[in-house]
Amino acid sequence: MRLPERQLAVLEAASATDERSVAEIAAETGLKPETVTGAAFDLRDEGLLTVAETATETLALTDEGREYVDDGLPEVRLYRAGVTLDADEEPVSMGRVIGEAGLDGPAVDIALSNFARKGFGRIDSGELVLDPDADPDADAEAAALAALAADEMSDDDDAVIDRLDSRGLVSVEESTTRSIALTDDGVDALMTGIEATETVSAVTPELLASGEWRDVEFSEYNVEADAPTASGGRKHVLRRTADRVKDVLVGMGFQEMEGPHADSDFWINDCLFMPQDHPARTHWDRFALDVDPMDEIPEELIRRVERAHREGWGEDGDGYHSPWSEEFAREVALRGHTTSLSMRYLSGIAGAELEPPQRYFSVEKVYRNDTLDPTHLLEFFQIEGWVMAEDLSVRDLMGTFEEFYRQFGITDIKFKPHYNPYTEPSFELFGEHPETGEEIEIGNSGVFREEVTGPLGVDCDVMAWGLALERLAMLTTGAEDIRDLHGTLADIDFLRNAEVSY
């Protein structure tokens, strides 16, 4: 029998009575572990060896994890600083607590988001109050880090380990160990005697120049050999979802809108017949900007919108009969929805064609002063859209969503009647999360009221919506926490591996 040199070396190092690991054989033969593995697979295919595989996971602290073992988790430091400042008795300003905890840079964000996630207390209007019942000394993540540092991890803390992994505090290395043993045929072959042949694993310039390549025996490719994982740059899951959304909508005949992130309340709210004393327009929900009021708004449009608010529009409308301030309408804030763009386009000032039928969309960022939780961020992307046509009905609205979501493999959306000051009827949309089975809200929609279209000078039906891009991404990727997608707690492994399914 003839075998390539390296296979012969591996066969000779193997034993029929003891399983030997690839590492042992590599050490003994002086071959690289991947070479031993490759040779072992070839020998197994010849029936001369058996190869048994076991998967193992090893956990290690990352640099950041090690830092927290020494200094404490940022959220625990925040809590302890709060205790020093008596924030369990009454609210203390965030700045003081952060200073007392000695936190700066990204550690501040990390401390705040994990503090909130663990229920260590509340953060409200820039002040922090501790929950006196929280017990950071018993924090499971801190305990697991300490145990890991002392090399005494037990296996039963999977959820905690997953959390530490997604926080980037530990790294989980997955590897396969292989053990090798001789089969009876292998023993026979060795006893009968094997002649070694020399094999070459790569063509070199020398082999080519000398013409020797004609005579040498090339080793086979081993596609099963372990190789280091290479993670290069890739487009973010959300960006890929947004690109796909744009393709789908353009395919459905929509044109794209664009416009300012910071806009006047006029375009964000007043055009939408949102009463000026609506709770969403107070400082609680709104990111107000300290800049000059917006002056380039068409005068006549302002008067028409004011009239709709004061007296109503159309036959049945009665308006709000409450004060309406032009000054407030001109104030500038970060937009809380991209319906401001729809208003700009429908008014004609954005230069859009307005002869029905028309279809417009945008996939743009919006800003809301919400409380962070698994389904809410302070900034997110909205998929805005509207269709202008004669005689639109709820069937058209539902049909459009069904067609849109179907392109993402989502065929079970649900509609729930809803209220918006600017649409009648209005519907919220829900989709079932593929992992948790929960119904999550994915959008809001409706047909614009006459009080909205009238002042804009539009005299046919317009149906419109705002859908959340992040929620769509949660449905297509199975992410359970929006914070895994972006922000300081984003799960890098998830972002590296997630596929946008459609």
Ligand SMILES: N[C@@H](Cc1ccccc1)C(=O)O
């Ligand atoms: N602006 C609404 C979405 C919407 C747009 C247009 C019509 C109806 C609803 C929101 O942010 O929730």
